[in-house]
Amino acid sequence: MSAVTSDSPSFGRRLAGFGRTLISPRGAVFLLLIVLLVAITVLNPSFAEPGQFIRFVQRVAPVAIVAIGQYFVIVGGEFDLSMGSVVTAQVVIAGNLIGQDESKSIPVLLFMLAFGAFIGLVNGLIVTLLKVPSFIVTLGMMLALLGATLYWTGGAATGNPADGFRQIGRGGIRDIPVIEILPWSVVILVVILLVAIWFARRPFGRTIIALGDNPTAASYSGARSWWVKTSTFIISSLSATVAGVLLVGYAGVHPSVGRGYEFTAITAVVLGGVVLGGGRGWVVAAAAGAFALEALFTLLNFAGVPSTYRDAVQGFIIILAVAYAATTFRARRRGSALETSAGAQAEPKEPDAAAASARPAPIPSTQRADNETKGGS
Amino acid sequence: MRRRFTVASAMVGALALMTMAGCTTDPNVGSPTDASAPAAEEEEVEWFDQELFDKQDAERGVTPEGPEGQPWLQHINAEMVDTSQYASAGAKKACFANASISNPWRQTGWITMNQQLQVLQEAGAISEMETRDAQDSDDTQIADIDYFINEGNCDVFIISPNSTAAMTPAVERACDTGKPVVVFDRGVQTDCPVTFIHPIGGFAWGIDTAEFLIDNLDEGSKVVALRILPGVDVLEQRWAAAEKLFDEAGIEAVDYFTGADPTEIKKIISDELAKGDVHGVWMDAGDGAVAAIEAFEDAGVDYPVMTGEDEMSFLRKWEETGLTGLAPVYSNFQWRTPLLAAQMIFAGQEIPKEWVLPQSPITEDERAEFLAANEGMPDGHYAKFGGEDLPGYPQVWQDRVIP
Amino acid sequence: MSTATTTSAPPRRPRRRRLDASLIVGIALVGVIVIGAILVATVGRNFFSAGNIRDILTGMSVLGFVAIGQTFVILCASLDLSVPYVVSLSSLIAADLMAGNPANIPVAVLAVLVVAALIGLANGLIVTKLRVNGFIATLGTGLIIKGYLDTNYKGTSGEVPWEFQLIGATGVGPVPVSTLIMLAVAVAGAFFLARTRTGNHMFAVGGNEQVARLSGIRTARPLIIAHMLCSITAALAGLLLASRLGVGSPTVGTQGGYDLLSIAAVVLGGTLLLGGRGSIWGTIGGVAIFAVVDNVMSVMQVNPFLKDVVRGIVIVAAVAVYTARVVERRRPRFTGSGSDRAPESVEGGGGIAGGGTGAGNAGIGTPGVERRQEEQA
Numbered sequence A: 001m002s003a004v005t006s007d008s009p010s011f012g013r014r015l016a017g018f019g020r021t022l023i024s025p026r027g028a029v030f031l032l033l034i035v036l037l038v039a040i041t042v043l044n045p046s047f048a049e050p051g052q053f054i055r056f057v058q059r060v061a062p063v064a065i066v067a068i069g070q071y072f073v074i075v076g077g078e079f080d081l082s083m084g085s086v087v088t089a090q091v092v093i094a095g096n097l098i099g100q101d102e103s104k105s106i107p108v109l110l111f112m113l114a115f116g117a118f119i120g121l122v123n124g125l126i127v128t129l130l131k132v133p134s135f136i137v138t139l140g141m142m143l144a145l146l147g148a149t150l151y152w153t154g155g156a157a158t159g160n161p162a163d164g165f166r167q168i169g170r171g172g173i174r175d176i177p178v179i180e181i182l183p184w185s186v187v188i189l190v191v192i193l194l195v196a197i198w199f200a201r202r203p204f205g206r207t208i209i210a211l212g213d214n215p216t217a218a219s220y221s222g223a224r225s226w227w228v229k230t231s232t233f234i235i236s237s238l239s240a241t242v243a244g245v246l247l248v249g250y251a252g253v254h255p256s257v258g259r260g261y262e263f264t265a266i267t268a269v270v271l272g273g274v275v276l277g278g279g280r281g282w283v284v285a286a287a288a289g290a291f292a293l294e295a296l297f298t299l300l301n302f303a304g305v306p307s308t309y310r311d312a313v314q315g316f317i318i319i320l321a322v323a324y325a326a327t328t329f330r331a332r333r334r335g336s337a338l339e340t341s342a343g344a345q346a347e348p349k350e351p352d353a354a355a356a357s358a359r360p361a362p363i364p365s366t367q368r369a370d371n372e373t374k375g376g377s
Numbered sequence B: 001m002r003r004r005f006t007v008a009s010a011m012v013g014a015l016a017l018m019t020m021a022g023c024t025t026d027p028n029v030g031s032p033t034d035a036s037a038p039a040a041e042e043e044e045v046e047w048f049d050q051e052l053f054d055k056q057d058a059e060r061g062v063t064p065e066g067p068e069g070q071p072w073l074q075h076i077n078a079e080m081v082d083t084s085q086y087a088s089a090g091a092k093k094a095c096f097a098n099a100s101i102s103n104p105w106r107q108t109g110w111i112t113m114n115q116q117l118q119v120l121q122e123a124g125a126i127s128e129m130e131t132r133d134a135q136d137s138d139d140t141q142i143a144d145i146d147y148f149i150n151e152g153n154c155d156v157f158i159i160s161p162n163s164t165a166a167m168t169p170a171v172e173r174a175c176d177t178g179k180p181v182v183v184f185d186r187g188v189q190t191d192c193p194v195t196f197i198h199p200i201g202g203f204a205w206g207i208d209t210a211e212f213l214i215d216n217l218d219e220g221s222k223v224v225a226l227r228i229l230p231g232v233d234v235l236e237q238r239w240a241a242a243e244k245l246f247d248e249a250g251i252e253a254v255d256y257f258t259g260a261d262p263t264e265i266k267k268i269i270s271d272e273l274a275k276g277d278v279h280g281v282w283m284d285a286g287d288g289a290v291a292a293i294e295a296f297e298d299a300g301v302d303y304p305v306m307t308g309e310d311e312m313s314f315l316r317k318w319e320e321t322g323l324t325g326l327a328p329v330y331s332n333f334q335w336r337t338p339l340l341a342a343q344m345i346f347a348g349q350e351i352p353k354e355w356v357l358p359q360s361p362i363t364e365d366e367r368a369e370f371l372a373a374n375e376g377m378p379d380g381h382y383a384k385f386g387g388e389d390l391p392g393y394p395q396v397w398q399d400r401v402i403p
Numbered sequence C: 001m002s003t004a005t006t007t008s009a010p011p012r013r014p015r016r017r018r019l020d021a022s023l024i025v026g027i028a029l030v031g032v033i034v035i036g037a038i039l040v041a042t043v044g045r046n047f048f049s050a051g052n053i054r055d056i057l058t059g060m061s062v063l064g065f066v067a068i069g070q071t072f073v074i075l076c077a078s079l080d081l082s083v084p085y086v087v088s089l090s091s092l093i094a095a096d097l098m099a100g101n102p103a104n105i106p107v108a109v110l111a112v113l114v115v116a117a118l119i120g121l122a123n124g125l126i127v128t129k130l131r132v133n134g135f136i137a138t139l140g141t142g143l144i145i146k147g148y149l150d151t152n153y154k155g156t157s158g159e160v161p162w163e164f165q166l167i168g169a170t171g172v173g174p175v176p177v178s179t180l181i182m183l184a185v186a187v188a189g190a191f192f193l194a195r196t197r198t199g200n201h202m203f204a205v206g207g208n209e210q211v212a213r214l215s216g217i218r219t220a221r222p223l224i225i226a227h228m229l230c231s232i233t234a235a236l237a238g239l240l241l242a243s244r245l246g247v248g249s250p251t252v253g254t255q256g257g258y259d260l261l262s263i264a265a266v267v268l269g270g271t272l273l274l275g276g277r278g279s280i281w282g283t284i285g286g287v288a289i290f291a292v293v294d295n296v297m298s299v300m301q302v303n304p305f306l307k308d309v310v311r312g313i314v315i316v317a318a319v320a321v322y323t324a325r326v327v328e329r330r331r332p333r334f335t336g337s338g339s340d341r342a343p344e345s346v347e348g349g350g351g352i353a354g355g356g357t358g359a360g361n362a363g364i365g366t367p368g369v370e371r372r373q374e375e376q377a
Helices: A002-007 A011-023 A025-043 A050-075 A083-098 A102-129 A134-153 A163-170 A184-201 A203-213 A215-220 A225-250 A261-271 A283-303 A307-337 A353-357 B002-024 B031-036 B040-047 B050-059 B104-123 B138-151 B168-176 B202-216 B233-249 B262-275 B289-299 B312-321 B337-346 B364-373 B395-399 C002-042 C050-075 C083-098 C102-128 C134-152 C162-169 C177-195 C197-207 C209-214 C220-245 C258-268 C280-299 C304-328 C341-346 C367-376
Strands: A172-176 A180-183 B092-098 B126-133 B156-159 B181-184 B195-199 B222-227 B252-257 B280-283 B305-307 B354-357
Touching: A025 A283, A025 A307, A050 A083, A050 A180, A050 A184, A050 A203, A050 A225, A050 A261, A050 A283, A050 B262, A083 A102, A083 A134, A083 A225, A083 A261, A102 A134, A102 A163, A102 A225, A134 C258, A134 C304, A163 A184, A163 A225, A172 A184, A180 A184, A184 A203, A184 A225, A184 A283, A203 A215, A203 A225, A215 A225, A225 B262, A261 A283, A261 A307, A261 C134, A283 A307, A283 B262, A307 B252, A307 C134, B040 B233, B050 B202, B092 B104, B092 B138, B092 B337, B104 B126, B104 B337, B104 B395, B126 B138, B126 B337, B138 B156, B138 B168, B138 C050, B138 C220, B156 B168, B156 B337, B168 B181, B181 B337, B195 B337, B202 B233, B202 B280, B202 B305, B222 B233, B222 B262, B233 B252, B262 B289, B280 B289, B289 B305, B289 B312, B312 B364, B337 B354, C002 C280, C002 C304, C050 C083, C050 C177, C050 C197, C050 C220, C050 C258, C050 C280, C083 C102, C083 C134, C083 C220, C083 C258, C102 C134, C102 C162, C102 C220, C162 C177, C162 C220, C177 C197, C177 C220, C177 C280, C197 C209, C197 C220, C258 C280, C258 C304, C280 C304
Parallel strands: B092 B126, B092 B156, B156 B181, B181 B195, B195 B354, B222 B252, B222 B280, B280 B305
Antiparallel strands: A172 A180
């Protein structure tokens, strides 16, 4: 009897449940994003025009893609600090190898993807086989790759490559009703996001999350942890490569393109509620974190906040967002941590099947209520 | 649980208030510091030096003296100094403390300097040049200079300081060794070096560019100023002069820091275009100029009136788009002069105490000539590099192998 | 009885392994010096000349101060990325307050240390009370300080009187005074970790926070103190830089890359990124290795871009050698039946799961805590 009634909760209940999800740490980033977008639109109403908005999405695309890649690494319990250098290296490779010869676009693109996968493979193998902390490996890779790139080009790339290649980042499908142009970047972003969501639900994706949550249990359950971890690094380097391809179009070729991307990616992922140390998080939230971060920067641009204050505001928002997630989430979990582990999700079950299906099933993890944010208190 | 939540929220709120207050006054720093640290408005005036401004303004109009067609040996309003005390025969060892080669302008200059070194080595004036690169760090450069003093066996010190005030003690120590010291590019706050080589200066750049924009725009027009970094005196002086002139002419100028990142530049311009019209773009260095122009293309609006720099990427894009523009110059050929000055010092010749090199922007009429002369050069190359008569031209600059 | 034989073997091995572990960095340093001396001789210089030794020791001093503080923080399983900005801020406050007058020196130094302590306190509180991960918390506070610096300081400022400049400029023979001060601080730090209660608690909190809490330790306090000490040592670095430069500079901290390099030096010195094990002397060894490598590359006039490549490779290789050795020598957890070596080496995000130097300097004081840590590892 109760099963029948629980099949169709009232609309009000679903709305309340949705609202609660929105202010929970899982949904907090979406709330933040909505608030920021509304604020931008208030300051500059033309922002809400479809044409303008789609351009906003176009310029967030590289950051969001990089955030998605970093998501897999962080949820697996590691860091990837080399992403910025990978972006720079790929951008410079594209500029130097393609030159003005459009026919080279496809071969060079394939080479870039192979190179990106190679870098990820090297990172992953050193982390898993040589047991060096990922922070250190990717730090070393960041320095070495950037140095090697600058050495190869003598510090400045030859220039922007052929327009055909740049169209990927700069152009799009024109003459579409309402939005005028659908940039290729947006298309690529949507495709990658869908692939990421699908991937996270696959057994391999879930193994990544399991590995981040509890490596011992994961390896006991038969996962080849070295391969799973290495693949997360390959994913993140590939995502940096794709971002590089988009940036070649958007920004052009310059050695300072991509600098600091790793910190932006980590910030976006953390804003999205993914816990540093692994095991928890939703990939869409990570992408939403990237959007929220860019929306914040855009808001500061529109609000006319002097350039020099921006960093302070950014730092403050980051701390606030993560503190919010940590304190409220912990508050909830603390109450139920002493009860059954399976019922530890004190938050209401997600009302929509669609929303729930993308998230991993609640993993009956060990009672690490206090130890969630590894490396913190 | 609720109490925890309350406590957490209270702390977050307190932090918020503190940080908000921090935007105006710093809660961490007590009053004595506030008194001695100048207020924000004063800071901007601090970079503006009326005397230097007037001096450089005057220098713009002076015809330089020196060999025709060799601007790196020309000087303006020079007060000569006697170097006979240093005269001696034989090849000398030069020790060069370089601030860095972290931007295309410095890389181009460094390549040119090495080619110039080859000429002097063949002439027997310089035996070798040992270089230590500080990678943009004041601390490292001070250590480099001290190393040269202790271990370098140097006959002449050539220094391109990373920053003005911080490098002064180290330069003074170098002077104390009794060997000649040549300083170029950025200066130091002592006149113990034998000569200080530099083009006219940042204020002249600011005047050239601001006047160009003012002439080509109406009053009330909007100009977006793209600046690379705060705190670098050669760049700050450019903006200080330009801002003053824009103010006086009624041009609305708003400045942003870009870090020379083309992505940032594009975003800034796009946002500005979304807010309203942008009639002019001012840059304190030409790196990333192309991204700025492309932002206008992407938005589908008219090209602005623009000042960039003599970097090839800007010159080429300028020609391609036909916009109204000017390429100010921070003479890259100044990288040739220090070694030549060293040669002259050891020959006992008179050289200027403050060697002011010519600095004249590339106008639209001159552009074609420079483009043709530098046709195969990479985009990061600088048109006024002054190395056309050096060995290895044009191959060395085209290949851009950093020595 | 079998237990008697098995218990007789372990007591001797931990002691020998502890010695070996802290010797590894020393051996690596000696190796690097030998190779460096040979390379330097090939360009006709003497590695051991007074000027060269001075160059190396000077290069060690500033990073040494920052790395000592970073050791405390990493021992507590946190990170401090705000150090470059604290360094810059300290140099500015010091130079501004001194204003060329030697009588102001004590006031200036005191003010700088107080400000740094407050910043460290803020960091510590955000990490403990707001439950924000150390990476994010200090990234945020670093950005806030950066915003303050960018807004209020457009260039170098202040003036350091000659008497204070002497600290950065003079030496006892080839050994700079600044290095002597840094070594004194290192001795104090090592003593603090080994002999005081709070120092021992840092190992406990870093090793396993829950166990430490259950053992009756107030886990927040050591963490906050660690952050305060880190900021204070960063302030000392800033004072040293002010002395060398003669002015305060808002960019001097970021110029040196002190955040990532100090973390790399700490990890190179044998401290686990996940906390709980480490030593100050290992860190000093790591800093020395960096200084020697940099010196040799400068003397050989290596292309600056290649210097970064070498630095990156050295960081990864040195840590790889270290962790590989330690993992090899890991003593079996359960002798006889059910020895579970494999999972432990996977755990912990690629860090060192066990063995190793242990509380190398804690020596006598905490066998109990250390044993508990190993059981939980």
